[in-house]
Amino acid sequence: MRILNLSSYQFATLDKTAEWRPLVLARCHELDLRGTILLAPEGINLFVAGEEGNVRAFMDYINHDPLFEGKFATLRFKESVSETRPFNRMLVRLKREIITMKKPAIRPEEGRAPSVAPATLKAWLDRGHDDAGRPVVMLDTRNAFEIDVGTFEHALDYRIHKFSEFPAVIEANRADLEGKTVVSFCTGGIRCEKAAIHMKEVGIENVYQLEGGILKYFEEVGGAHYHGDCFVFDQRTALNPHLEPTGTVQCFACRAVVTPAEQASPLYVAGTSCPACHPARAQDGAAAGEAAATA
Known part of the structure; x- marks a missing residue:
């Protein structure tokens, strides 16, 4: 199956985000999409994935549906493809800012x-x-x-x-x-x-x-x-300059980025630990500290 991954954002003053949220979520479910859409008074930020035809239909919906009153008519999208969907579920969230800087005067x-x-x-x-x-x-x-x-x-x-x-x-x-x-x-x-x-x-x-x-x-x-x-903030973790997933993952325990080479380490246990957080590393660090203190 060819999965099309879509990302986009646009700053625009929005005052109907609570009204839009259930309608947008329902449309995404109809199209069998997964990902996250953030709606805030300052604009929209979205990452969605699904079968290509359904994603194209979503793009048309965001750009042209009368619901949005032309707010997103010029929204442009970045695309990449993958063999599987990099998201497990579909979320539409209401936020104060679509990217938090804590500088609300910026428009x-x-x-x-x-x-x-x-x-x-x-x-x-x-x-x-x-x-x-x-x-x-x-x-x-x-x-x-x-x-x-x-x-x-x-x-x-x-x-x-x-x-x-x-x-x-x-x-x-x-x-x-x-x-x-x-x-x-x-x-x-x-x-x-x-x-x-x-x-x-x-x-x-x-x-x-x-x-x-x-x-x-x-x-x-x-x-x-x-x-x-x-x-990237999805299950692909990292893309190379060809926009292909690289095999890099995030540690489930500490969220550190773990390269394919680091995944070969005995300290990497999928879903449990990685070289950055494995108990053996902490023990080695403590032992080194004790040795330095007594030297």
Whole structure:
């Protein structure tokens, strides 16, 4: 069976999310889709998967059904295929923000930050500067464990653990960005769009977001200037630049990312432990600490 995986988001002021929720969920069940859709006053964020014909029908529903009053008429989608569905169930949730920054004054629909297309970004990175001759700084807006799976070469990585930390991190590291062209990026575009708008609002000039995020970059130009894979929040765990699952998994116990090589370790027990959390590692660490203390 060919499974089509769909992701998209759009910032738009929504005031009928509670009314829409059961209707959207019912339509997804009719189409036998699985995944997660977030509805918030600031917009929609969705990840769904199913048989290709049903997913295409869902795309038409979101773009054209009168229920949505044209709010999502321009919603664009990122696609990938897989042999199985990477979700177990279908959820439609109401949230305060579709991506939490705890900066409610940010309204991307009132003016998006400038974006750079994947092909243009690749050209900049090939040359080492943008069209105006400014050095390009890649700023990863994702969480640290996602970045560990893969990122752009020489990207700034501030080791954030949740996106709400981003404003404070930028304030503390403004010197890294001044006088340069800053390209914020994330998995699919939603975090880097909010991040770019925040940076513009606090006075950082020459800020762009990577249009469509890493996944769109992979789709259009491949893995040039990118090292590793891209973490995704579903059962595939990570995709390579060909948008194929890589065999990387997440540990059921501690949620650490476990590569295929690490899965060969005797400390990896599927559903129980991995090299990052296995009791034997903790014991070894304690023994090493005792040895150091008595040396």
